[in-house]
Structures are given as C-alpha cells and as structure tokens.
Amino acid sequence: MEYQDATKKTLYKKLIRLIAGMVILLIVIAVQPFTYENIDAGNVGIKINLYGSDRGVDNITIVTGRVWYNTWTTKIVEFPTFTQSVDYEPFVVTTKDAAEFKVDPKLNYHVNSTMVPQIYRQYRKPLAEIEQQFMRNTIYDAYRIVANSFSSDSVMSNRERFEDRIQMILTKNLSKDGFIYDQLTSAITPPESLRQMIDEKNASIQARLKAENQAKQADAEAKVKVATATGEAQALLVRAKAESEANRLRQQSLTPLLVQQQWIQKWDGKLPTTQAGGNASFMLPVK
Template identity: 40%
Template sequence: MNKNLIKLTAGGILALFLFITALACTERIDAGHEGLLVKMYGSDKGIQDVALVTGRVWYNPLTEQVFEIPTYVQTVNYDAFTVNAKDGSVFTVDPTISLKVIDGQSPKIFKKYRRGINEVLQNTLVNHIKDVYRIEFNKFTTDQIISSREAFENGVQAKMIAFLKNEGFTLEQLTSGIQYPEAITKAINEKNAAIQDAQRVENELKVAEASAKKLIVLAESEARANELRKVSLNQLLIQQQFIEKWDGKTPIYGNAPAFFKSVN
C-alpha cells in the first residue's frame, strides 16, 4: 500500500517535472515578429538558416535559444551630429528614420551582428548612417545645399535606401533635420527681412500713388464743376434764383429793391 502511494507520488512529481520542462522548452512567437532558433554550441553555432514563422516553437534550452525579431515599422530618433560641406561649412544633422526588417532577412541580420534588432538600430547602425551624410555633404558646397536642397536630400535618401537594404532593412521614411550654420541662418534671416521691408515700402508707395490719384481726380472733378457753374451763371439765372429765394416782403425803410435793370 505504501509502495503504491510512493510510486504514485513519484510518478506525479516526475510528470510535474516533465510538464515544467516542456513549458521551458517552448516559446510563442508573437504576430509582427520572426522567430529565430539559435544554436549556442557546435561548429555552425550562431543560427540555423530558417526564419521561424509566428506560432509556438519547441527547442532544447541546453543547446538552443529562441529570439524574437520585430518585423513591424520602427522609428528611431538619432542624436544630432555635425558634418562638413564641401567648402568647410559645419552643418548639424538630427535624423529620424522609420524602417523595418525585410521579411525573411532577420537570420542574416542576427548572424552578422549577433545582437538584438533594437541594439543594432540604436547603436550599430549609427556610424554607418553618419557616413552616408558625410559622403553626401562632401559633394555639395553650402550654396548648393541651400539652393538645391531637394537634390541633396534625394542623394541622401538614395544612399540610405541602398545601405539599409544591404543590411536587411527597408527604409520607410527619412527626416534629416538639417540645421544651417549660424552665419548662414543669420544671412538668410537678414535677406528675408530686407525682402519684407522692400515689399512693405512698395505696398506703401502703391497706397500713396492711389491716394494721390484719388486727390487728382477729385480736384479735376471740382474744377470741372466750377467751370460748368461759371459758364451757366448768367444774368437771367441770377435773377431767377433771386426771385426763388425772395420771401415777397419789401424793406420797411430805404429804397425798394429793383428787381430788374432797365434795358432801355
């Protein structure tokens, strides 16, 4: 009886141990990730040439390890750094890059860097990204960068796409965040201020010209009206206006007014 109880207890403990061991030997790969089964020992230690799909993966925890590689778009805001243009001017670049792992390329990335994707994006790629900007900046002078900003940005983006594709990533969006040298910024601001002042003066001149033209038109109209009044103001018209305004009363003293001058 005691032996049976001992056997049952031992069997239960063994089953529990096997269950716990089984749980420790499985890993669930979440959606939006690729699972990598990495061999920690052996001549080809590093990685199998298989990208595991989303699901539950069974492995030997003593000799293997499972990594999850995110394949969704990630945005990295890198620290600002300085680069020199072709003529020596110093520009500040504060890049923000949105990118993702190319589907099926996570084994290549892990085998090359032996690091997680976040560490690769935050640290390993930084110097390469700086090199892309340095190479492109060295092709342009300061004036060319300012006047041909689109061509410069297109060159940076083309090189960044090619570089990241070779590393197993696809570029989704790139913002360079370029800051001009202080002297260039000051010169641009002064130029813009001069343009605005010139525009303001031009607008004021237009207003003054319009006002002057208005006064001329009013003066010409008034002069024309006076001329017409002068022409039309004859003796008969004056007498008619006098009659229209007279109240019909004669003065109490003095001579009676003569309304009409004798024409004899």
C-alpha cells in the first residue's frame, strides 16, 4: 500500500514537472526575440541596430529574401523600390498677375535602392508618410515657383513649357534625396473668370473660322459658276465660229455657173409663166 502511494506521488511530481516545463517552453517560445522578415521582390530592407555602439541605420542594404534578426536589438524596415503612384489632394497656386489656379497632381516615382538607408536616416519615417510630407511639399514648391513666373493667360497657352519647368525642378529636388521622378500628371484648372474668357475667345475663334470657311466655300462656288459660264460661252462661240465659217465656205462655193447648173438640174422642163393685163403670156428668157 505504501509502495503504491509512493509510486503515485512520483508520477504526480513527474507530471507537474512536465507541465511546468511545457509552460516554460511556451513562454520562452512566445517571448524569444528571434524571427525573420521576408523581403519581397521589388523591395529592399534596411537593418536598424537598437543597441550597441553602432546603433542606428546600417550602411548595408538587405536584399530580397528571408532575413533572420533579433527583435530585441534589431529592427527591419522595408521600402518598396517598384514604381509608386500617388494621387495628391488638390492645392492652389498663384500666378504673377495674382490669378489662382487649382492643381490636382498625380506623381509616379520609384526609390533608388542604393539610397534607401540614407532616406530612412534622413526622414526616419515610412515611405507613405514621406510621400505626404516631404514629397508633397516638394511638388507644391515646384508649382508655386513656376506659377509665379507665368501670367495667367501664358499658363494656358504655354502648358508644355510650364510643365517642363516643373519636371526639371522635381527631377533635381527628388533625385538628390533618393527618389527617381518618372511622371507627373497634373490637372490645372484656371479661375472661373479666366475660364470664361477662354471660352469666349474659343467661341470667337470658332465663329471666325466658320465665317472664313463659308466665305471660302462661297468663293469656290462662285468660281465654279464663272468657270461653267465661261466654258458654255466659249462653247457657243466655237459653235458660232464654226457655223459662220461653214456659211462663208458655202457662199464662196456658190458661183453663178454653179447656181445656174443647179437650177437646170432642178428644172422640170416647164417654162415659168405670168399674167399681165388680159390673157397674154410672156416667156422669161433663161440666162
């Protein structure tokens, strides 16, 4: 009986130790600092040391793949290097003649992978926050500077030159911080007064072009009529000249001898008669 009680106590203690060991193991597993990060293709990761003399952003860019690290001492920040498209909220810029234009920009860019550590060291923020702060301010400043050098009407009449200057500024200011400019699409809306003037000007141009086209069409139609009348007159003249020439030739060919011969050929043998006074008849001599 005592032996059985001792065996039960031994088994009970072993069970307690096993359960305690499993609990401790689970706690260790739960709190252990080692983990990994999968850096997907089209992204780069940077390792940040949280402790030690070399704490801060390493100069080594971690390539794509699985990266193991200690979460207690190290942090991994992932930056996408594929093309990003950011649609910003509209803002207003002023031209040199104090006209206000609304700009609705959309930027396409990508990150220079070799400069990712520098980007994080400088801004210490995720890429989404950098887009809405530094990059948005850079875009706004580019539009503001360029708009101040244009008058309101020249902005609309020289859109290509206006946007080329903005592109030059953005390319320069973004690239020095590791952001490569790809494309900027901007919807520029002029003030209502200028838009009305543009509409009126376009309507006037269209009316003038329509009038010019109508005048050209009328002139063309008149030329066609003149050409037709000239052709008909020339045709009549040609026919008249031909008939006149034919008559002239016929008259030249009718000699007295030929006329007499034709008369003889047509004579039926009867002498022409006439009456004078009573019943006396006269014979007309034939010449």
